[in-house]
Amino acid sequence: MLLEVKNLKIYFYTKRGVVKAVDSVNLNVDKGEIVGLAGESGSGKSTIGYGIMRLVPFPGKIVDGQVLFKGEDILKMDEDTFRKNYRWKKIAMVFQGSMSGFTPVFKIKDQIIEVLKLHGWNGDYEERVRELFKMVNMDPILADKYPHELSGGQKQRAFIAMALALNPELLIADEPTTALDVIVQENILNLLKRLRKDLGISIIFITHDLALLSEISDRDYILYAGKVMESGPSEVIFKRPRHPYTQALIESIATLDKDVIKGIPGSMPDLSNPPTGCRFNTRCPFAKDICFKEEPKMKIFSDGDEVACWLY
Amino acid sequence: MRLPAGSIEEDYIVKVDKLSVYFTKGGMFSKKVLIKAIDNVSLRIKNREILGVVGESGSGKTTLGRTTIGLQKPTYGNVYLKVDGKEINVGKSPLKKVNKYVQMIYQDPYSSIDPIMRVYDVLAMPLKYRKEKDIEARIEEAMRLVDLPLELLENRVYQLSGGQRQRLSIARAIAVNPRYVVADEPTTMLDASLKGEILKIIKDAREAKNISFMLITHELPIAKIISDRISVLYLGKLVELGRSDEIIKNPLHPYTQALIDAYPTINPELKDKIKEIKIKPDIVRPEKGCVFAPRCPFAMPKCKEREPELKEVSQGHYVACWLY
Numbered sequence A: 001m002l003l004e005v006k007n008l009k010i011y012f013y014t015k016r017g018v019v020k021a022v023d024s025v026n027l028n029v030d031k032g033e034i035v036g037l038a039g040e041s042g043s044g045k046s047t048i049g050y051g052i053m054r055l056v057p058f059p060g061k062i063v064d065g066q067v068l069f070k071g072e073d074i075l076k077m078d079e080d081t082f083r084k085n086y087r088w089k090k091i092a093m094v095f096q097g098s099m100s101g102f103t104p105v106f107k108i109k110d111q112i113i114e115v116l117k118l119h120g121w122n123g124d125y126e127e128r129v130r131e132l133f134k135m136v137n138m139d140p141i142l143a144d145k146y147p148h149e150l151s152g153g154q155k156q157r158a159f160i161a162m163a164l165a166l167n168p169e170l171l172i173a174d175e176p177t178t179a180l181d182v183i184v185q186e187n188i189l190n191l192l193k194r195l196r197k198d199l200g201i202s203i204i205f206i207t208h209d210l211a212l213l214s215e216i217s218d219r220d221y222i223l224y225a226g227k228v229m230e231s232g233p234s235e236v237i238f239k240r241p242r243h244p245y246t247q248a249l250i251e252s253i254a255t256l257d258k259d260v261i262k263g264i265p266g267s268m269p270d271l272s273n274p275p276t277g278c279r280f281n282t283r284c285p286f287a288k289d290i291c292f293k294e295e296p297k298m299k300i301f302s303d304g305d306e307v308a309c310w311l312y
Numbered sequence B: 001m002r003l004p005a006g007s008i009e010e011d012y013i014v015k016v017d018k019l020s021v022y023f024t025k026g027g028m029f030s031k032k033v034l035i036k037a038i039d040n041v042s043l044r045i046k047n048r049e050i051l052g053v054v055g056e057s058g059s060g061k062t063t064l065g066r067t068t069i070g071l072q073k074p075t076y077g078n079v080y081l082k083v084d085g086k087e088i089n090v091g092k093s094p095l096k097k098v099n100k101y102v103q104m105i106y107q108d109p110y111s112s113i114d115p116i117m118r119v120y121d122v123l124a125m126p127l128k129y130r131k132e133k134d135i136e137a138r139i140e141e142a143m144r145l146v147d148l149p150l151e152l153l154e155n156r157v158y159q160l161s162g163g164q165r166q167r168l169s170i171a172r173a174i175a176v177n178p179r180y181v182v183a184d185e186p187t188t189m190l191d192a193s194l195k196g197e198i199l200k201i202i203k204d205a206r207e208a209k210n211i212s213f214m215l216i217t218h219e220l221p222i223a224k225i226i227s228d229r230i231s232v233l234y235l236g237k238l239v240e241l242g243r244s245d246e247i248i249k250n251p252l253h254p255y256t257q258a259l260i261d262a263y264p265t266i267n268p269e270l271k272d273k274i275k276e277i278k279i280k281p282d283i284v285r286p287e288k289g290c291v292f293a294p295r296c297p298f299a300m301p302k303c304k305e306r307e308p309e310l311k312e313v314s315q316g317h318y319v320a321c322w323l324y
Helices: A045-052 A079-085 A108-118 A125-135 A139-143 A153-165 A182-199 A208-216 A234-239 A242-253 A289-293 B059-066 B093-097 B118-127 B133-145 B151-156 B163-173 B192-209 B221-228 B244-249 B252-263 B268-272 B301-305
Strands: A003-014 A018-027 A034-037 A060-069 A091-094 A171-172 A202-207 A219-226 A227-233 A296-301 A306-308 B013-025 B033-045 B049-055 B075-081 B086-089 B103-105 B180-184 B214-218 B230-236 B237-243 B309-314 B315-320
Touching: A003 A045, A018 A034, A018 A045, A018 A219, A018 A227, A018 A306, A034 A045, A034 A234, A045 A060, A045 A079, A045 A171, A060 A171, A060 A242, A091 A153, A108 A125, A108 A139, A125 A139, A125 A153, A125 A182, A125 B180, A125 B192, A139 A153, A139 B192, A153 A171, A171 A182, A182 A202, A202 A208, A208 A234, A219 A234, A219 A242, A219 B163, A227 A234, A227 A242, A227 B180, A234 B268, A242 B192, B013 B059, B013 B093, B033 B075, B033 B237, B049 B192, B049 B221, B059 B075, B059 B103, B059 B214, B103 B163, B118 B133, B118 B151, B118 B163, B118 B244, B133 B151, B133 B163, B133 B192, B133 B252, B163 B192, B192 B221, B214 B221, B221 B244, B230 B244, B230 B252, B237 B244
Parallel strands: A034 A202, A034 A219, A091 A171, A171 A202, B049 B214, B049 B230, B103 B180, B180 B214
Antiparallel strands: A003 A018, A003 A060, A219 A227, A227 A306, A296 A306, B013 B033, B013 B075, B075 B086, B230 B237, B237 B315, B309 B315
């Protein structure tokens, strides 16, 4: 196993109380695997990504849990060791809206070279930039441009190139295609699939777009209000989901073959004061007494599906 | 000659006639460039119709919407609003005259409503400004139409969730009984679980209040579900227009075809496959000829020379492409 997240808890200490954004989350990523983290806004999906990078923004804190990278707990290391040996070198991240993550005043090339220099890359910097640009299907000439001279899709690919600069083993892609047009979106998906095949890199794909996710992931974690509701192979999650939330979420996706889309009535609970029992109980059409009293445990099914729901 | 659907002379609320909107970019440090945000577009929106406008970023869809309600002046051409049998030239009339009949719903409910206002005031202010009567009743009606509980009237906007805020912005738009509303990406910022509800509210508002809508979106399925007809814009040009089901089932323009092919579906079998996309990802604006020619897989020599005109290929289905 490349990455094992065990019982991860990330809380935000706000004036209004402690917001349990990520609450006892377990997840695994194998070598060469593309794993989806999906959920609505406020589900905690991005926070998990930041947690793995040890970049949880203030006033958030990793409260408990382990993040094992090849068996080594990266939460136990001091910041220096993590920065030198792990962040960007072994685990890199493409941030949400990273298209605008380049400084406008330097050429793309120089920004990537800075990453290489800081991490003590051995070899020719210019050559590496050319190599990286070819990897993401871009003409290396574009590396000589300033960010504003590139289109949104080109900037996103350039940022992926920068994330790949030090040959990481795990790439966390947080909404890498949001704000891009459909054709460019599919282009980025194809690129990520090819990188996995050619480099054997593992990818955590964080998104709210389930249709898009279904086209790329091997396994998925469906998150709601800081908890994993269901996880399993994509064929199960998208074709025969068991959790009422996963089912409702998939029904609400707008795709071209649908004539109506159903919504999920209600809204996500306040995470500084989450409901007792199952966190989905306020919106679940099947909620019974026990759902309001006790939190359901994960049940494992023979098709690889894991579901936290009292229906099973 | 049989009149094509959607252009029946009498029954329209908005008539866009050979509209062009140009912007200039640069000038201070770089060469001045003319950007044709909308280039010679003609279309009509029928009474009680929801017209979907789709296209990628930079296609001019928001500019088109803003021009139809007078927020942007046409460079060439005209926009007419026809209310109670009278035509108003939107670009040439004072805003106050146009504003009586039109409203807009914006994409981001977090920035389009003042967060510290009371919900009641958000709805009451435009009604008071118009010196309307029965303000209480009108507010209640609007709240009911968008499915917001009346208890929320005393709350402040910041206490509402994203979905509630978008409902409020719809309520604000329809409370003043407009005849025509431009909804600019009303579902884009919302979670999937909320989009369906918002679409239903817009449809209900059309039924209850006889409002015509222009619905701008980059999400094709949303346009398909809610609109009667869809118009496809590409780099300021209207490239295809027709009944929604017809556009999705039988797209004619290579650009529309590519958009539909690329749109993600729930398909876990695709995970190890590369999805073939026939057109190049990057937008190139040609100097002459068809605007789509640089990306088009079917481009012929003619396409690079001359611009195709919009023509009716089957009843009510228009396309601007040399293939037809």
